Amino acid sequence: MQLSFGDYNEGYGAELLCPNCGFNYLHHDKVEVFECGEDANHGMHVTIADGKSVMDTSLIGNPSRRRHGLNIHLWCEGCSAKSVLSISQHKGVTLVDLNYSETTDET
Numbered sequence: 001m002q003l004s005f006g007d008y009n010e011g012y013g014a015e016l017l018c019p020n021c022g023f024n025y026l027h028h029d030k031v032e033v034f035e036c037g038e039d040a041n042h043g044m045h046v047t048i049a050d051g052k053s054v055m056d057t058s059l060i061g062n063p064s065r066r067r068h069g070l071n072i073h074l075w076c077e078g079c080s081a082k083s084v085l086s087i088s089q090h091k092g093v094t095l096v097d098l099n100y101s102e103t104t105d106e107t
Contacts, residue, residue, distance in 0.1 A: 001098050001099060001100055002098075003016070003098050004017040004019070004022065006024050016074075016085065018076040018078060018079065018081055018083070019081070019083050019098055019100040020076060020079050020081035021079040021081065023076055023077065023078030023079065025076065025077035025078060026074045026076055026077070027074065027075055027076075027077065028072045028073060028074050028085075029049060029073055029074075029075060030047065030048065030049035030071075030073040031048045031070070031072050032045065032046070032048075032073075033045070033046045033048075033069075033070055034059055034062040034068055034071075035068055036059055036062070036067065036068065038066055038067055041059070042058070042059060043057060043059050044057065045057065045058050045059060045061075045062075062088075063086035063088040063095075063097070064089050064090060064095075065090070066089070066090060067089040067090070068088075068089050069087065069088045070087040070088075071085070071086050072084065072085040072086075081100065081101075082100075082101045083100045083101055084098070084099045084101060085097075085098050086098075086099065
């Protein structure tokens, strides 16, 4: 999905906009880090959420098919949509994507 940003402010950055409604109040509530060797079946997967971290060796959910990856789970204050900002590596290139997943009725 195409990333959408508000205005860029030097030293502060740009606001990431919700892929569902375009609102700028996105909150991250879970972060996943995937560390692995090239084309590995297992590696290190750390999930940080709810004040704790959990580590395992599963690479399921890694946004990179071949190398390291990062998922930042977001929810929108405006419409309660959930999305995942991912950063991955492929052949020396760093890729950034935003995947819209669902909308809840908690507005």
